[in-house]
Amino acid sequence: ILNVEQSPQSLHVQEGDSTNFTCSFPSSNFYALHWYRWETAKSPEALFVMTLNGDEKKKGRISATLNTKEGYSYLYIKGSQPEDSATYLCARPENGANNLFFGTGTRLTVIP
Amino acid sequence: NAGVTQTPKFQVLKTGQSMTLQCAQDMNHNSMYWYRQDPGMGLRLIYYSASEGTTDKGEVPNGYNVSRLNKREFSLRLESAAPSQTSVYFCASRTGRAGSNEQFFGPGTRLTVL
Numbered sequence: 001i002l003n004v005e006q007s008p009q010s011l012h013v014q015e016g017d018s019t020n021f022t023c024s025f026p027s028s029n030f031y032a033l034h035w036y037r038w039e040t041a042k043s044p045e046a047l048f049v050m051t052l053n054g055d056e057k058k059k060g061r062i063s064a065t066l067n068t069k070e071g072y073s074y075l076y077i078k079g080s081q082p083e084d085s086a087t088y089l090c091a092r093p094e095n096g097a098n099n100l101f102f103g104t105g106t107r108l109t110v111i112p
Numbered sequence: 113n114a115g116v117t118q119t120p121k122f123q124v125l126k127t128g129q130s131m132t133l134q135c136a137q138d139m140n141h142n143s144m145y146w147y148r149q150d151p152g153m154g155l156r157l158i159y160y161s162a163s164e165g166t167t168d169k170g171e172v173p174n175g176y177n178v179s180r181l182n183k184r185e186f187s188l189r190l191e192s193a194a195p196s197q198t199s200v201y202f203c204a205s206r207t208g209r210a211g212s213n214e215q216f217f218g219p220g221t222r223l224t225v226l
Contacts (some may be wrong), residue, residue, distance in 0.1 A: 001171060034214060043116075043202060044155075046214035089155070098143050098162050098206075099170055100215065104154040 002026055004092050006103035014078050014111050020076045021106040023090030027071035034100060035064055035075055036089040044089060047075075080110040116218035118203050124224045133221050135190040135203030143216065144186035144208045145170075146178060148199040155202065161186055172207050173186045193225045 005024045013019045025033065032051045036044040039111040048057040061078045077084055087107045091100040116137045125131055137144065145160040147170075152219060157170030177189045185203075190197060194213040200222050204215040 043217035043219050044215075045217070049214050091155075098160055098168075099145075099157050100155075101148075101157075101171075102155040104152060 002094055003090055004090060004101050004103040006088075006090060006106050009104065010104060010107040010109070011091035012109045012111060015080060015082060017080050018076065018078045018110070019080055020074050021088065021108075023073045023075070023102075023103055025071050025073075025090070025092045027068055029094075030068045030071075031093050033066055033068075033073050034066070034091040034093075035073070036091065038087040038089055038105065040086070047088075075106075080108075082110045082112050084108060087109045115139065116205055116216050117190045118218040118221050120221060121219065122222050123137055124226065125190075126226050127194060128189050129193050129225075130189070131193065131223075132190075133201055133203075133223075134185070135187065135218060136185045137203075137205040137215065137216070137218075138184065139205060139207070140183070141205035141207045141211075142183070144177075144180065145204040145206075146186070147202045147204065148172065148197075149202060150199050158188065181205070190223075193223075195225045197223065199223060199224045201216075208210075 033035040035047040038044040048064045050066040063076045066073045087105040089105045091102040119134045121211040142163045146158040159178040161167045163181045179187045203218040206213045207214045
C-alpha cells in the first residue's frame with residue numbers, strides 16, 4: 001500500500017483568486033502521478049498524468065508540477081471560477097503496475 | 113460512445129443478501145477496476161483485471177468477488193452483504209497495462225446495507 005497524502009483537506013477561495021494544493025507520495029520506485037477532478041454527483045475525470053521529474057502540465061487555468069525526487073506535486077488554479085469547485089484527487093501507481101493508490105483529495109469551493 | 117456504464121445506480125440491501133454490480137466499457141480497454149469510496153477514505157481499490165481472463169486483489173478485497181466476463185464487462189459480487197459494505201462503488205477502465213495511462217470512471221453505484 002502506498003501512502004499518498006493531500007493537503008489541505010478542504011479549501012474555500014473567492015472567485016478570481018488563484019490557489020494551489022499539494023500531493024505528497026513515496027518517491028521510491030516512482031512511475032507516474034495522476035491528477036483527477038471530481039465534481040459532486042459525477043465521476044472522477046483525469047486532468048493530468050505526469051511521469052518525468054520537473055514535468056509541468058497545463059490545461060486552461062489549471063496547471064501541475066512534479067518533483068519525483070522529493071515526492072510531491074502541486075496543482076495550481078489561476079483565477080478560480082465557481083465551476084472549478086470540485087474535489088481534486090491525486091494518485092500514484094505502484095511501480096508500473098496497474099493499481100492506483102489515491103489520496104483523500106482536496107475539496108475546493110469557489111465562492112462567487 | 114457511452115464510456116463506462118454501471119448498473120444499478122442505487123441499491124438497498126439487507127444484511128446477508130447478495131447482489132452483483134455490473135460494469136461495462138465500450139472503449140476497448142484492457143484493464144478494468146472496482147473501487148469503493150467512503151467519507152474521509154478516498155478511493156480504495158477492491159479488485160482489478162489487467163486483461164481479459166485475469167483478476168487480482170486490490171487494497172480491500174475481503175467480502176467481494178469479481179468476474180471479468182469478457183473484455184467489455186467486469187462485475188463485482190457481494191455474496192453476503194454487511195453494513196460495512198455501505199459505500200459508493202466506482203468502476204473504471206484503462207487502455208494498456210502501464211501506470212501512466214489515465215483511468216476512465218463510471219457514474220458510480222450507491223449501495224446501502226441495512
